[in-house]
Amino acid sequence: MLLSGILVKLSRLIKGKMKLKERVALGTFLMLLVIYVFLLTKNRKKESKFTVWEAKIVHEDSLDKFQQEPKAELKVEAAVFPKQQQKDSKEEFISNEINRLRLEFKDVQIDDVKNPFKVAASWVNERQIYPSEHPEMSAILKTMSTAKIIHADALPKGTQIKLLLSLEGGQKVVFKQKRYERDYVITGKPYDGYDRHNAEIAAFHLDRILDFRRAPLVVGRTINLRQEIMPVATERLLKTFREENGNICYFGMCLYCKEKEMACADGDIMEGAVVLWLPDEWSVFQKQRHPYQRTYVDGRYAQWERDETYCNRVVKKTVPYDRGSRLLDVTDGTVFDYLIGNADRHHYETFKDHGSYVMIIMMDNAKSFGNPFHHESSILAPLRQCCILRNSTWIRMKQLQNGVLTLLLEEVMSNDPIAPILHPSHLNAIDIRLTILLETVEKCIKEHSKEKVLLEKWDGI
Numbered sequence: 001m002l003l004s005g006i007l008v009k010l011s012r013l014i015k016g017k018m019k020l021k022e023r024v025a026l027g028t029f030l031m032l033l034v035i036y037v038f039l040l041t042k043n044r045k046k047e048s049k050f051t052v053w054e055a056k057i058v059h060e061d062s063l064d065k066f067q068q069e070p071k072a073e074l075k076v077e078a079a080v081f082p083k084q085q086q087k088d089s090k091e092e093f094i095s096n097e098i099n100r101l102r103l104e105f106k107d108v109q110i111d112d113v114k115n116p117f118k119v120a121a122s123w124v125n126e127r128q129i130y131p132s133e134h135p136e137m138s139a140i141l142k143t144m145s146t147a148k149i150i151h152a153d154a155l156p157k158g159t160q161i162k163l164l165l166s167l168e169g170g171q172k173v174v175f176k177q178k179r180y181e182r183d184y185v186i187t188g189k190p191y192d193g194y195d196r197h198n199a200e201i202a203a204f205h206l207d208r209i210l211d212f213r214r215a216p217l218v219v220g221r222t223i224n225l226r227q228e229i230m231p232v233a234t235e236r237l238l239k240t241f242r243e244e245n246g247n248i249c250y251f252g253m254c255l256y257c258k259e260k261e262m263a264c265a266d267g268d269i270m271e272g273a274v275v276l277w278l279p280d281e282w283s284v285f286q287k288q289r290h291p292y293q294r295t296y297v298d299g300r301y302a303q304w305e306r307d308e309t310y311c312n313r314v315v316k317k318t319v320p321y322d323r324g325s326r327l328l329d330v331t332d333g334t335v336f337d338y339l340i341g342n343a344d345r346h347h348y349e350t351f352k353d354h355g356s357y358v359m360i361i362m363m364d365n366a367k368s369f370g371n372p373f374h375h376e377s378s379i380l381a382p383l384r385q386c387c388i389l390r391n392s393t394w395i396r397m398k399q400l401q402n403g404v405l406t407l408l409l410e411e412v413m414s415n416d417p418i419a420p421i422l423h424p425s426h427l428n429a430i431d432i433r434l435t436i437l438l439e440t441v442e443k444c445i446k447e448h449s450k451e452k453v454l455l456e457k458w459d460g461i
Ligand SMILES: Nc1ncnc2c1ncn2[C@@H]1O[C@H](COP(=O)(O)OP(=O)(O)OP(=O)(O)O)[C@@H](O)[C@H]1O
Pocket: 157, 158, 159, 160, 161, 174, 195, 216, 254, 275, 276, 277, 278, 283, 285, 349, 363, 364, 366
């Protein structure tokens, strides 16, 4: 209607039949039409700018690889193919991480790496047990898992049964033996049960995936106790050996080591995890009480359990948590321990006399993966109360959400000599726990701002 009216008017204008009044009205109308079309296209442009900005934020939060790409390119691509782009980056991230972390025990020749234990020893420094890129890892773990055992002793440190073995060449390893089947669920208090050998293995791989690099190297190993241990065992260890129903058992030497609670092999074959002993020059530790230590007494609560302001009031004002890397190591440790379900970080160790920048070593992760149906919220307390986290850890957590973490974990553990390492219910638990961790940090950000929560460096309050 409007269009035909305009056409009639235009033809009259051309034929010169239009009055002056009509000419003015038509001119005004056409001018308004031009202004309207101009404004419309301008708004469209604004809208598409917003879409680009939104897409960029999503990427910044999810994949830091993206941040390294030229921003201009990202803007265009993200606006045109936001979904596809995200998918591609996620797939690229996964395949890069698999390349970085994958272990090949079958194909690797031990000789490929000249002296694997020397390589492992050279890796250690005050902030890492191994580097981010570690192609020699397969050869090192394979050697740990297969090298001849030349000496075996009880390791009297700690509360749990474990052996200290020397491998050919003199390298020491701790052997933590199997006590439970993979589907056994530990109930009761969060720190109940014996050590879980498979948990020690899974925790090590999680440490690699998170790129913390603070856990000693661990691999599965089956040992013929009669042939490989008994002939080279010390007197004091051998004294704890018994035979029960055709199975070889031992109870070792430790605080809770009792004859009534022996660890028994399947016949002569004992499955376990071997943990690489740290090099001598890095084996003088400073052992410290964890600021979030439990009382281990029923009905008695620690300060942090009674007071949500404990971190701000006490921890953040106490050396060495008042500034520097230590408190960020504590909250990194919270992320790690919550994922693995470890509520037993009563003490921690650092390298003695290596400055205040030394890391918290994530040693002893065997009291984890006890109950996949329970997510122990008390483990979150340091993160919840201190509300600070390394920005790099946050970025990594975001990269690993939506099943990426468990996909990688399953993949990298699949070649361990005693795979499968974790029952699927534990992988499921990790996915749930990662979501809860992300929510915990998000809550902190909402309350205190991103700048105050996500840090590169903690300068104190
Ligand atoms: N790979 C290693 N390299 C060097 N020292 C180690 C290693 N593993 C264990 N240790 C030493 O042995 C101690 C006891 O080991 P671990 O913590 O694994 O035993 P535990 O019985 O679980 O102890 P706890 O009962 O206190 O938890 C450690 O605190 C550490 O000093």
